[in-house]
Amino acid sequence: MNNNFKEMMVYYNERAKEYDEVYIGKGPAIPYPDACRNDVSKIKKMVSSFGKGHLIDIGCGTGFWLPYYSQNCSKITLIDQSEEMILECKERVDKLRLKNRCDFVQGDFFEVEFENCLFESVVTGFFISHITSELEQVFFAKLNKILKPNAQLMIIDSAWSSKREQYRKKEGIQKRVLNNGRIFTIYKRYFNGSDIEEILERHRFKLKSSYIGDVFLVIIGNKKERR
Numbered sequence: 001m002n003n004n005f006k007e008m009m010v011y012y013n014e015r016a017k018e019y020d021e022v023y024i025g026k027g028p029a030i031p032y033p034d035a036c037r038n039d040v041s042k043i044k045k046m047v048s049s050f051g052k053g054h055l056i057d058i059g060c061g062t063g064f065w066l067p068y069y070s071q072n073c074s075k076i077t078l079i080d081q082s083e084e085m086i087l088e089c090k091e092r093v094d095k096l097r098l099k100n101r102c103d104f105v106q107g108d109f110f111e112v113e114f115e116n117c118l119f120e121s122v123v124t125g126f127f128i129s130h131i132t133s134e135l136e137q138v139f140f141a142k143l144n145k146i147l148k149p150n151a152q153l154m155i156i157d158s159a160w161s162s163k164r165e166q167y168r169k170k171e172g173i174q175k176r177v178l179n180n181g182r183i184f185t186i187y188k189r190y191f192n193g194s195d196i197e198e199i200l201e202r203h204r205f206k207l208k209s210s211y212i213g214d215v216f217l218v219i220i221g222n223k224k225e226r227r
């Protein structure tokens, strides 16, 4: 584990209690709260019709998207490396009375061992924007092993847009400041529509639908059958 990765792990643990502020345009989001809320409301609609069977939410954080996809799944595995994020997520699961359908895994997705062909759908929010293109290969190699044929994939992430480029660089080490003033540096990259479509194609997922906002984006694909 390199130092940037370690720092990101600490950062998310420390940010857990204030994390959801990002969805109302606070925190490290760019200062366009209306655009942010607009994207979140469009994404919620898409998440509401996503998911089937046993779903895995990779880097689940506080489980912000869980209330929208949970009705479509028979079982949900929520994985996050952060103890504090998992605690926030457990609270949400209790409030939603979903305990009997949810399993929690606190650990590093790259290290945790799963059975092959376990999941029929996957949601991953703001996860691949924190991994380099080299690690992206490792991520999808693992994902492709644990997903059943024709599994559904939903990636929710940060969009690269004319609004974003006023405040951020497209890729690299970036500064993040918590509400208490603590400063972290993390690796982050932003995606435009073609970047994210290429990621799907590269890792053998067929594009089903997408929404590319000014702040956030979502893309849905189906795992292609092996020829």
Ligand SMILES: C[S@@+](CC[C@H](N)C(=O)[O-])C[C@H]1O[C@@H](n2cnc3c(N)ncnc32)[C@H](O)[C@@H]1O
Pocket: 009, 012, 013, 058, 059, 060, 061, 062, 063, 064, 065, 079, 080, 081, 082, 085, 107, 108, 109, 110, 124, 125, 126, 127, 130, 156
């Ligand atoms: C930006 S947050 C997104 C949370 C949630 N997916 C959402 O959309 O609101 C990214 C989350 O991924 C987790 N994470 C990052 N790398 C991870 C890894 N290798 N294994 C497990 N969790 C990881 C972090 O702890 C953090 O909670």
